[in-house]
Amino acid sequence: MSLHRLQVALGERSYPILVGPGLVQGTPELAELAAGRQVAIVTNERVNGLYGGPLRGALSGASACITVMLDEGEQHKDWASLNRVFDALLGAQFDRRCLIVALGGGVVGDTAGFAAATYQRGVDFVQVPTTLLAQVDSSVGGKTAINHPRGKNMIGAFHQPRLVLADTDTLASLPPRELSAGIAEMLKHGAIADPAYLDALEDDMARLRAGDPAALAAAVLRSCEIKAQVVGADERESGLRAILNFGHTFGHAIEAGAGYGQWLHGEAVGTGMVMAADLSHRLGLVDAAVPARLKASVAAAGLPTQGPNWAAERYVELMSVDKKASQGIPKFVLLRALGQAVVRTAPAELVHQTLRACSAAH
Ligand code: NAD
Ligand code: GLY
Numbered sequence: 001m002s003l004h005r006l007q008v009a010l011g012e013r014s015y016p017i018l019v020g021p022g023l024v025q026g027t028p029e030l031a032e033l034a035a036g037r038q039v040a041i042v043t044n045e046r047v048n049g050l051y052g053g054p055l056r057g058a059l060s061g062a063s064a065c066i067t068v069m070l071d072e073g074e075q076h077k078d079w080a081s082l083n084r085v086f087d088a089l090l091g092a093q094f095d096r097r098c099l100i101v102a103l104g105g106g107v108v109g110d111t112a113g114f115a116a117a118t119y120q121r122g123v124d125f126v127q128v129p130t131t132l133l134a135q136v137d138s139s140v141g142g143k144t145a146i147n148h149p150r151g152k153n154m155i156g157a158f159h160q161p162r163l164v165l166a167d168t169d170t171l172a173s174l175p176p177r178e179l180s181a182g183i184a185e186m187l188k189h190g191a192i193a194d195p196a197y198l199d200a201l202e203d204d205m206a207r208l209r210a211g212d213p214a215a216l217a218a219a220v221l222r223s224c225e226i227k228a229q230v231v232g233a234d235e236r237e238s239g240l241r242a243i244l245n246f247g248h249t250f251g252h253a254i255e256a257g258a259g260y261g262q263w264l265h266g267e268a269v270g271t272g273m274v275m276a277a278d279l280s281h282r283l284g285l286v287d288a289a290v291p292a293r294l295k296a297s298v299a300a301a302g303l304p305t306q307g308p309n310w311a312a313e314r315y316v317e318l319m320s321v322d323k324k325a326s327q328g329i330p331k332f333v334l335l336r337a338l339g340q341a342v343v344r345t346a347p348a349e350l351v352h353q354t355l356r357a358c359s360a361a362h
Contacts, residue, residue, distance in 0.1 A: 002020060018165050018166065033126060039064070042104075043069065048067060103128045106138035114157060118157065132220070249272065249324060270301065309361065
C-alpha cells in the first residue's frame with residue numbers, strides 16, 4: 001500500500017496530511033518539526049504500549065522528549081486531563097517553542113490539541129491519529145476541545161496542527177466496535193458531500209468492518225479529502241463547515257445525556273444521522289427513501305439506529321446546549337438530497353415526532 005499526501009489549504013496555517021502504512025516509525029516531515037525542540041507525546045497507556053516506542057524512536061532529534069499519559073475514555077476529555085498535560089510541560093520546563101504530539105484517538109487528539117492551543121498562548125502540535133474515527137475526522141481541521149458535564153466540546157479553541165500522520169497500520173489493533181464508530185463519520189462524509197462515496201462505503205461495508213487494510217486506507221483518504229476541502233473553505237465554521245456536524249445535534253445530546261463514554265461518539269453520530277435524515281423527510285426536504293437508506297447503512301456498519309428511551313423534552317433540553325444553537329434554540333444539519341446538506345431550525349412538533357420515531361419505545 002502506498003503513501004498518500006494531501007494538503008489542508010489555509011494560507012500560512014496550511015499543513016500536510018500523510019495517509020499510509022508505517023508512519024509512526026517516522027517521516028522526514030516529523031523529524032524536521034521535532035529537530036532540536038522539546039517534544040511531549042500525549043497519549044494513553046494502551047496506545048503508548050502499541051505505538052509509543054516506534055514514535056519515540058522517530059523523535060530522536062528532539063532536545064528532550066517526555067510522554068504524558070492520559071486516562072482512557074471520553075469521560076476523561078476534561079479539565080483534569082488538560083491539567084495533567086500542563087503539569088507535565090511546566091514540570092519539564094517546556095518553553096513556547098515546544099512541540100506537542102498527540103498519539104491516539106479523538107479524545108487524546110482533542111485534549112492535546114487544546115493544551116497546544118493554550119499552553120503559553122499556543123504552541124505547535126502534530127496529530128498522529130490511531131483510531132479510524134480520528135484518522136477520517138478528528139485529527140483534521142483544528143477543532144480542539146474538552147467536554148463540560150452539560151455539553152460536548154463546550155470548552156475549546158481552533159488550533160490547526162502542523163502535520164497529520166494517519167498511519168493505517170495502526171488500525172489493525174482496533175476492536176470492531178471502534179471500527180464501526182469510525183465508519184459512522186465516513187458515512188457522514190458521503191451523506192453530506194459525495195453520494196458516490198456513500199455508494200462505495202455501502203458496497204465495501206463487509207471489508208471495512210473486517211478491517212481490510214486496502215478498503216480502510218481508501219476510505220481514510222477520501223474522507224480526509226472531503227474534510228480538508230470543507231475546512232479549507234471555512235476554517236472557523238462561519239457557514240459551510242457546519243455541515244460536518246450532520247448527526248451531531250442529536251448525537252451530542254445522546255452522548256452528554258447518557259454520560260460520556262456510555263455511547264461512543266461514532267455510535268451517537270450514527271443514530272444522530274438517522275434522526276437528522278428522518279427530520280429532513282418530515283420537513284419535506286427529501287423523500288422517505290433517504291432516511292430509510294441511511295438507517296440501513298448505519299445498521300450495516302454495526303451501529304445503533306435508535307436513541308435512548310428518553311422523553312422528547314429531555315433530548316430538546318440537551319440539544320439547547322449545542323454550539324449551533326442560537327439563544328437555546330437548536331439548529332439541525334439536514335439533507336435536501338444525498339450529498340447536499342443545509343443548516344436550519346425545525347418546528348418543535350416535527351422534532352418531537354422524529355425523537356419519538358427514532359428512540360427506543362417508552
Ligand atoms: P477515543 O479517542 O476514545 O479512542 C477509542 C478507543 O480506542 C480508546 O479506548 C483508545 O485508547 C483506543 N485506541 C486508540 N487507538 C487504538 C489502536 N490503534 N488500537 C487499539 N485501541 C486504540 O475515541 P475516538 O473515536 O477516536 O474519538 C472520539 C472523540 O473525537 C470524541 O471526543 C469526539 O468528540 C472527538 N471528535 C473530534 C472531532 C474534531 O474535529 N476535533 C471530530 C470528530 C470527533
Ligand atoms: N467534526 C466537525 C468539524 O470538524 O467541523
